[in-house]
Amino acid sequence: MIAELLPDAVASAWRLDDTEPVTLFPEEAAVVARAIAGRQREFATVRLCARLALRRLGLPGTPLTPGLRGEPRWPHGVAGSMTHCPGYRAAALARTTDVLSLGIDAEPAAPLPEGVLEGVSLPRERRHLRALAERAPGVPWDRLLFSAKESVFKTWYPLTRTDLVFEEASLDFEPDPDTAGAAPDTAGAAPDDTRAHTGTFTARLLVPGPVIGHTRRDHFTGRWLVREGLVLTAIVLPR
Template structure:
């Protein structure tokens, strides 16, 4: 599903569960040696997804140990992002000659726990979510906002190596209208989003990036968001 949100230059792969056997590189295995079984399994599956994406780019498999903040260490010349949640794991990669940075995120398609939204959303965002919820209550807009901000951070961090708070980006959503006519409600919802950075953005190619644009999808119990920052 993640491929639907990304340009052709980005290779991706996804899995619904951790049933496929995966042999980790020693560096990868060491990173989760003390983790619980569930964490080790999702860690392995998401790296399987990354290896499949590397192959689709014509690149060899390589160890992908986590960095200081948990971010994957990609091979030279590769930009990428990983995500995992209950029922979904995915990785998306591209050559840096095509894409500067990628951010993807998956979340369960359910409302955020009580009290979380206030720590994630700016006042203006909360007001916009109320309007969106009134129009399309089938979409868990609060969870979608959380996911979009995760994708923003994953795009931001490789370019800056600095933290980005939830209150340092403001998200606006657009929903793609469903075809008009009689019949049941659509089983999927999709659209685009714009993230306006409220702090100085990264400078790439001599240009300061003050906003990121991405796409979103809600389908089969999963919320997905993705940003691919092209050159």
């Protein structure tokens, strides 16, 4: 599903579970040697996705160990992002001749736990989400905001090597016209997990942005998708 949010220059792969056998490189296996079994499985599956994406770029598989902030350390000449949540693992990669940086994120399509939204959003964003909920009540807007901010950080970090906290980017969402008016499920009816909600978002950086080609970038734009119990977001900065 993540491919629906990405341009042709980006190769991607995804899995819904961890049933496929994966042989890790020794360097990778050492990273999760002490982790619980579930963490080991998701770690391996998302790296399987990354290897499949590398193959689609015509590149060989290579150990993908985490850096200082947990970010994957990609081969030279590759920009990429990985994500995993219950029921979904994915990787998206591109050659740096085509893409400067990218970020993807997946989350379950369920409301955030109580109190979390206030910790990851600005007052203006919360007002924005309330207005959006009236237009498209079938979207878990708080979870979408969280996911989009994760994609913002994943795009930001390779360009700056500095942290970006939730309050340092202000997001606006726009549902696609053909999905914005979708009605909520009626009381007592089973949720329609096949109904798709899609749209775009803009993240305005509230701190000095990365300098790209002698120009300081003050915002990122991305796309989002809510379907089959998942929230997916993606940002791609073309070269």
